[in-house]
Amino acid sequence: MKTNPAKTPCACGNQSATTPPTQKGFKRADELTIALAGNANVGKSVIFNQLTGLNQVTGNWPGKTVERAEGTLYFEGKNIRVVDLPGTYSLSAYSMEEIVSRDYLAIEKPDIIVNVVDASALERNLYLTLQLLELEVPLVIALNQIDFAAKKGLKIDTEKLSKALGVEVAPTVAVAGTGITELLSTVVTEASKEKKSRTVQLVYGKEIEERINAVQSLVVSKLPQLCATYPARWIAIKLLEKDSDIAEKASAIPDGKAVLKRVEELISELEKVHGENSPVVVASERYTLASKLAKDAVVIEAKPKISIEQTLATITTHKVLGYLILAGVVAATFAVIFAGGSYLSALLDQGLMWLSAGFKGLLTPVLPTVAVDLLVNGVLGGVAAGITIALPYIVPFYVILALLEDSGYLPRAAFLMDNVMHKIGLHGKAFIPMILGYGCTVPACIGCRIMETQRERFLSAFVVVLIPCAARTVVILGLVGRYVGLTAALALYAFDLVLVFALGRIAFKVLPGEPVGLIMEMPSYKKPSLKTLAIKTWSRTKDFVYVAFPIIIVGSIIIEAFALSGFMPYFVDAASPLMTWWLGLPAIAAIPLLFGILRKELTLILLATTLASIGLGLESLSAVQMIVFALIVMIYIPCLAAIAALKREFGWKKAIYIAVIDIGLALLIGGLAFRILSIFLPA
Template sequence: MGMKRLTIALAGNANVGKSCVFNQLTGLNQTIGNWPGKTVEKAEGTLYFQGYRIKVIDLPGTYSLSAYSAEEVVARDFIASREADVVIDIVDASALERNLYLTLQLVELETPLVVALNQVDMAEKKGIVIDHEKLSEILGVPVVPTVAVTGVGLKELLQAVVDVAEGKRPGKPKRILYGREIEERLRALEREVEGLNLPRKYPSRWLSIKLLELDPLVVDLVSRVEGGRRVVELAEEIARELEDMHGEPIGVIMAAERYSKITRMVSEVQRIIAPPRVKWERYLESLTTHPVLGYIILAAVLAGMLSFVFYVGGLASASIEEGTAPLLELAEELLKQALPQEVASVVVNGALVGLVAGLTVVLPYIIPFHIILSLLEDSGYLPRAAYLTDNLMHKVGLHGKALIPILLGFGCNVPACVGCRILETDRERCLCGFATVLIPCAARTIVILGVVGRFIGIAAALSIYLVDFAVMLLITRLAYKALPGEPVGLIMEIPPYRRPSLRSLLSKTWVRTREFIVIAFPIIIVASTFLEALNSFNLVEPVISVMEPFTSGLLGLPAQAIVPLLFGFLRKELAVVMLADALGTTDFSQVMSMGQMYTFALVATLYIPCVATLAALVKEFGWRRAITIALLTIAVASALGGLLHLAFYLVGV
């Protein structure tokens, strides 16, 4: 097909309706994955317009293009690579001043640009009128007013993109000149930078600005080439000179410089014709952030969310299991005729049961969870919840926003892991991921109550929870120290409330669920088949004897207890069922001492997240981190189990 191809990238702040534009443009033709080596979401989609096949890349929402977070690095590397023919900068018309900060940095990158002046309806409501033609004249690129939620202006936006790509309209931004004292120094630096032989072609002015800001990545890039060291030293000298003049760090000086440009621009293009009226948004705003009522509303929202996800999920999960049971039996009957007994059993009890287990997690829990999460995200309630709980969450080294995944974790760790993506930086997502996988989920509760609660007592069961929380805090603390990046206090935009769009909600839910299925299902099915194969080919005995030093020696448990521990990896609550199976009785107190039962429950709670959680970890954080978490939890569980064994042995329980 002779279709012309075009690649465009969407850049913009968070909360400007960027994902809404993306969804409107691409519909369901999108895939969501991670940028290579990062836990930053990468969304891609395609659309057809005027004979063009346009690939749309949704860059992460950022406020700036410094090297502050993984998101910013991803966004700026992509733009600097010139992979995109045109970059669309989505700007919130009701917060023009702050939004133009990113625009100015895109201008510095000298990329072909089209500005979408989004949410002009919201701006009008606030009494803000923007002369977009004037803004276009100042920036030297097309500026198109849009309302992404309703789709207004998107056609004109695409038209502008195509025009710029075809060279019919100027898309190269005009150079923005900063104050004289900075501009003179930049010129001097630029002359030096031009003399360098850099591997990739970046605009030399941009490189000079970044060098002046002492951006660690650009400094590294430049000092690698011949003569680069000298240029970096010159930049450092100039930066120091400017710092001495202003008494502020160079990053602040440059930010202030950009903002002073922006203030002038805004004063030329923006008029405020009426003061914002007090409307329902205002009332909602003061209610949901009220020092007393706010917390009551938050509690209600969270309780509603948890009960929706787990009540609806529980019902659906049970009916899926019931509905598929006869099908599984039928499949086993049919397969038995075609295949040998053992193989059939492996296929059915391994692969098919794994598939069903996956379905019972994904369909009932993940889908309602994504619906609610999208609702909370799109309406703007999340930042309010974070505002209210930031204080509390700081005590455990996390942010206010981490509350949502943490609470979800008590139901099931899988949506909790997926929920970590609402946090802003790579570092915070990781920290939160570490914390969520150790939260006692519903399945762990079954293990704790079913073994310790039933046979030892409720106080002992509670103590396992306490130990679990202590381990969680410890690991989070360790990760807090070990993870790279500076822990920064909360700096979060509070966007106005808005009505979520159904289209965006549904497509987000669908796309995210699909991505989860693609990653998680193979892992669940393979693991399940593997364990079933052990079972049916009589490999259990060798496993028991191989693992005996661990099970009996270290943990002091009956040697057969390794089997339920292995199956607990599939689903934690299986550990109880399989323990009964392995020991041949449901009254564990007859064959195990109190100490053994306690140790078993503790180890089963702590060791390795279940396979579905592990799959979610892989999906969100990559193999390396997922395996690190898994190994770490196994190590902690074994160590604690060993210590307990020793303690119980000494005390004689």
């Protein structure tokens, strides 16, 4: 464990420039750090956007903000740094996000924590609030979605809640920007106050309080090292909760083993009294308190009527209608993307071709041919590759995705697909990245973060890279669909699904670990706002550009240099036995497959041009050859941008692992397909 960085016992909010440097350098009186904490899907990211104006992905998609986002703002003479913590329901050691969040709060000690609370589900949200109070951090509550609570017939007495918790409560409607300024003033006032001991002490049941106190005094005397970072009472509660992270930290301290032994005795006493495991006992205690606090603060004004949103929720998860709607939504999405995308893509390709020809004309008199080729085909070609896939396919896809997310449809799709996904050891939530995969593999790999454990994430990513993205669809439809027939193209998709499930199942059996069941909040349907839709699409597109473009451009230059160095014929020769004997393709097809690593739809264009160079057209290929080629493109290796995304999520080792498996698989299936199909489809 890392030691506490330069923490002074000084407890005042205002620190002068002479205080020791923290991780962010010198801290000044006019600087303030606030952290946003809250459950998933309570409007935390919306508040973050309202505060900082910085683009951050927000959505009606539980558990999505996994990274810590940061932004700054200036308010009442103060520079305020805002840190958006991942949305979590708890601060247990259950997931990485929760450990990261609590360690951030305990170690880096932001000046104020704004706990964003959903007013329409107060009881559930107060569970986290209570844990934040256990952690003894300076807290302000943003009581969000009070409008939505009102719709449900709930009115909340903020005064009462504030008094009961001993924390300031600021009501907000983040989507409309209501109450944000008031929230900020509350935060600034609270931060400038001298820190005093809390006036309100929240206590749990008698049996558990006795044991907390017993452990707490042990912790104070035996584990002072841990107490330097975390509050003693919190450590005591965590130990009683069998928190693996804190127990591990405690056992690293010489006296820790003895403490843990005593804790174990106390735990077994507690379990005897309550008849439940101690983590369940502690959770129950918190919920009992949260329930009481919520009941006292909530005034039920009217019985909620069955709203149109509820009807919609019923229809979209219906046993029959639900699946029909899902199929309709998926079909409509693809129709829009591919109809619009292929049109736009062709248009852009023409424009860029004209542009590169222009550049070539301009540069040729000035620079040597090799440099011109590197610049035009490498750099400009790379940029063009990025643009022609990003603009026509990715942007419309992101718009539709944002629409599905913000409306609250995605969790319904996950609900419907849960039992299907269980067949490959995943649960319903994995359907979301899979759907993303049909658009683009890059966001799909990043989207695998919604899965709870590292094992689930990797398993999802492994499956997701096999889903034909928009670029691969261009090849499948443009080659097989056009020359062999639509049925053959659709058969390829069906085959891909079978492959995904077969491989998913194998990976699920091979990878060690237990599958995790689905627990997912089902948010109410909401009307998406045009503004968040625009912000989201823009920031995601930007994200895609950052991840994908550099690697596409560098890769383009390398491959162009490779081509210029005159190694191409040798490469074709070397690949020839594999291409002709095993796959039954023309040897020259190795070139488009090599370039396809950059961008898969390039394989089709290059296949046409390389064939043209030996005086042939695409139609000269046999049906079997076309199908084998499309099959290989569909499976063989995630494009460079996708590899970059995999590397970012799982590290180089696993990224290369996936790439190697996919190449081997593509060659295996390609060769088998050539042999089998040749029997049925003689040339």
